[in-house]
Amino acid sequence: MDRIRIGLVGIGKIARDQHLPALNQGGDFDLAATASRNGRVDGVEAHETVDALIAARPDIAAISLCTPPAGRFEQAMAAIAAGRHVMLEKPPAATVSEAEALAEAARAKGVTLFATWHSREAAEVDAARGWLADKAIRAVRIMWREDIRQWHPGQDWILAPGGFGVFDPGINALSIATRILPDPLVVLSAELAIPENRACPIAATIAMRCGTAPVAVDFDFLQTGDQTWDIEVDTDAGTLYLRNGGSRLELPGAEPMQGPNAEYPRLYARFAELIRNGESDVDLRPLRLVADAFLTGQPTPAPAFEF
Amino acid sequence: MDRIRIGLVGIGKIARDQHLPALNQGGDFDLAATASRNGRVDGVEAHETVDALIAARPDIAAISLCTPPAGRFEQAMAAIAAGRHVMLEKPPAATVSEAEALAEAARAKGVTLFATWHSREAAEVDAARGWLADKAIRAVRIMWREDIRQWHPGQDWILAPGGFGVFDPGINALSIATRILPDPLVVLSAELAIPENRACPIAATIAMRCGTAPVAVDFDFLQTGDQTWDIEVDTDAGTLYLRNGGSRLELPGAEPMQGPNAEYPRLYARFAELIRNGESDVDLRPLRLVADAFLTGQPTPAPAFEF
Numbered sequence: 001m002d003r004i005r006i007g008l009v010g011i012g013k014i015a016r017d018q019h020l021p022a023l024n025q026g027g028d029f030d031l032a033a034t035a036s037r038n039g040r041v042d043g044v045e046a047h048e049t050v051d052a053l054i055a056a057r058p059d060i061a062a063i064s065l066c067t068p069p070a071g072r073f074e075q076a077m078a079a080i081a082a083g084r085h086v087m088l089e090k091p092p093a094a095t096v097s098e099a100e101a102l103a104e105a106a107r108a109k110g111v112t113l114f115a116t117w118h119s120r121e122a123a124e125v126d127a128a129r130g131w132l133a134d135k136a137i138r139a140v141r142i143m144w145r146e147d148i149r150q151w152h153p154g155q156d157w158i159l160a161p162g163g164f165g166v167f168d169p170g171i172n173a174l175s176i177a178t179r180i181l182p183d184p185l186v187v188l189s190a191e192l193a194i195p196e197n198r199a200c201p202i203a204a205t206i207a208m209r210c211g212t213a214p215v216a217v218d219f220d221f222l223q224t225g226d227q228t229w230d231i232e233v234d235t236d237a238g239t240l241y242l243r244n245g246g247s248r249l250e251l252p253g254a255e256p257m258q259g260p261n262a263e264y265p266r267l268y269a270r271f272a273e274l275i276r277n278g279e280s281d282v283d284l285r286p287l288r289l290v291a292d293a294f295l296t297g298q299p300t301p302a303p304a305f306e307f
Numbered sequence: 308m309d310r311i312r313i314g315l316v317g318i319g320k321i322a323r324d325q326h327l328p329a330l331n332q333g334g335d336f337d338l339a340a341t342a343s344r345n346g347r348v349d350g351v352e353a354h355e356t357v358d359a360l361i362a363a364r365p366d367i368a369a370i371s372l373c374t375p376p377a378g379r380f381e382q383a384m385a386a387i388a389a390g391r392h393v394m395l396e397k398p399p400a401a402t403v404s405e406a407e408a409l410a411e412a413a414r415a416k417g418v419t420l421f422a423t424w425h426s427r428e429a430a431e432v433d434a435a436r437g438w439l440a441d442k443a444i445r446a447v448r449i450m451w452r453e454d455i456r457q458w459h460p461g462q463d464w465i466l467a468p469g470g471f472g473v474f475d476p477g478i479n480a481l482s483i484a485t486r487i488l489p490d491p492l493v494v495l496s497a498e499l500a501i502p503e504n505r506a507c508p509i510a511a512t513i514a515m516r517c518g519t520a521p522v523a524v525d526f527d528f529l530q531t532g533d534q535t536w537d538i539e540v541d542t543d544a545g546t547l548y549l550r551n552g553g554s555r556l557e558l559p560g561a562e563p564m565q566g567p568n569a570e571y572p573r574l575y576a577r578f579a580e581l582i583r584n585g586e587s588d589v590d591l592r593p594l595r596l597v598a599d600a601f602l603t604g605q606p607t608p609a610p611a612f613e614f
Contacts (some may be wrong), residue, residue: 070496070603073493073495094495094496094602094603095493095494095495095599095602095603096595096598096599096602097491097492097493097494097515097595097596097599098493098494098495098599100491100493101491101493101516104491161496161497161603161604161605162496162602162603164602184404184407184408184411185404186380186402186404186405186407186408187402187404187405188380188401188402188405189377189401189468189469190468194606199604199605199606208404209408288403288404288595288598289404290602291403291595291598291599291601291602292402292403292404292405292598294598294601294602294604295401295402295403295469295471295597295598295601295602296377296401296402296468296469297468297506297601298468298506299501299506299606
């Protein structure tokens with residue numbers, strides 16, 4: 001199969017930690033250029049903006065956007081309008097309506113749009129989904145507690161409007177939950193702890209339902225020491241534990257299963273497959289749940305936060 | 308055609324101001340019972356809860372819910388599960404996912420669900436939609452400014468979580484805008500003024516787009532004196548002014564048009580039509596735009612508010 005020239009937009013932490021290593025593993029893409037206000041990659045043609053990249057390189061068929069969600073809409077619209085296939089980091093946009101407009105624009109233009117959810121590619125997510133498919137769900141507990149200073153050092157945008165706050169990691173949990181649970185999730189109420197000097201929550205609890213089963217969600221951005229990315233599902237056949245962000249699965253009466261992390265290589269393989277099939281993949285359910293939590297949430301003041 | 312027995316749930320201000328007069332005009336429905344914690348209607352069988360009404364009256368085929376949105380989900384689910392057709396005041400639920408779950412439940416049960424948007428039934432909305440259909444939209448201004456003390460006296464729920472705050476009237480404007488504008492609306496950013504003793508905004512501005520046209524939204528709950536419920540649309544053929552909540556239309560070079568208010572009689576006529584056709588009508592676009600505004604909005608502190 002022909003290889004695909006790709007442009008990477010937003011050379012920040014997630015690009016260096018995940019996208020560049022995945023693209024350097026080989027696979028279907030050749031990194032042909034980058035666009036970033038500050039970052040660049042040694043040996044790769046660098047532009048300052050996505051518009052400049054698009055204008056300079058009509059041969060680049062695909063654009064991968066890993067800029068922060070606020071502002072990504074205009075970049076993605078420009079790439080789609082120029083006839084490029086587009087892959088979006090999570091969350092795909094700052095609002096649901098932005099993401100829906102991107103999907104519609106890609107459809108009209110006949111290009112591929114891939115709204116990625118990297119946590120769904122964690123090693124044991126598919127196995128968890130398979131096991132739950134024929135179970136009756138009794139209760140679900142989602143605990144996603146990490147240290148913002150460790151994983152997002154100095155990233156002020158994450159607590160600014162459109163940055164999602166603790167829902168930036170939390171949406172990873174919701175992307176897994178919407179993948180593995182057999183019934184839709186419904187947001188009933190939420191509590192949002194918002195630092196007095198920030199716009200977005202630094203911790204949140206959400207009460208949801210899955211069918212008739214209660215779903216308790218606990219997100220925290222201030223957990224030091226051990227980090228927690230766990231989903232527990234009580235069923236008529238015992239309790240499933242999906243731990244470590246989806247990479248470890250414990251099922252009743254079975255040895256724990258644990259696979260290696262290949263989330264981003266799997267995302268890029270899927271993007272290539274979508275391009276070759278002329279398809280898009282834009283599942284906005286995790287984003288809609290976050291919007292619902294903000295809509296119905298009780299804001300509670302929290303102490304000022306500084307990195 | 309056979310008349311339809313209906314139960315009205317939530318005997319508060321909107322029920323007395325709008326639903327009861329509409330039902331008393333004749334039309335397709337006979338008000339057979341009410342359910343409300345506090346209110347009752349002279350000469351009509353009264354229950355305290357929707358569950359009690361459903362249990363007592365299997366002959367009541369339709370339920371109209373005009374309780375506040377927070378908590379309406381369980382009531383609507385109970386009515387649908389009991390095989391009753393359901394009409395929802397706006398907004399249809401406290402979250403988008405609740406409303407989607409209701410639509411799915413109604414589909415599975417084979418009953419009618421009607422998520423109403425009463426402002427869409429204002430006299431000149433259809434004419435505005437018709438005029439805009441073949442115009443190029445240049446800019447849109449939405450101004451919805453009213454006095455919360457006049458229209459929602461003592462209704463603390465409206466500023467509590469799930470009460471929508473100024474988006475409770477504002478969603479009426481968005482329901483009209485999504486009906487009359489030819490392209491989808493996209494939320495880009497928002498500012499939300501939240502009183503220090505309340506959970507929901509008492510004023511808001513939203514920056515949206517409709518296609519490539521900018522849409523400026525100004526919602527305010529503290530306007531005394533003249534009240535403003537206006538939408539202005541600049542087009543390639545001049546500016547449309549839709550005023551007074553959709554009841555007055557001014558088009559370039561034409562006499563103003565102004566029709567009488569028949570919003571709620573039209574809603575009940577439409578509900579009867581949907582029931583007889585075995586259809587549902589659940590357009591969640593206005594609710595999704597509100598969720599987007601909360602998601603991406605910059606909260607700004609506002610003075611404490613007391614009625």
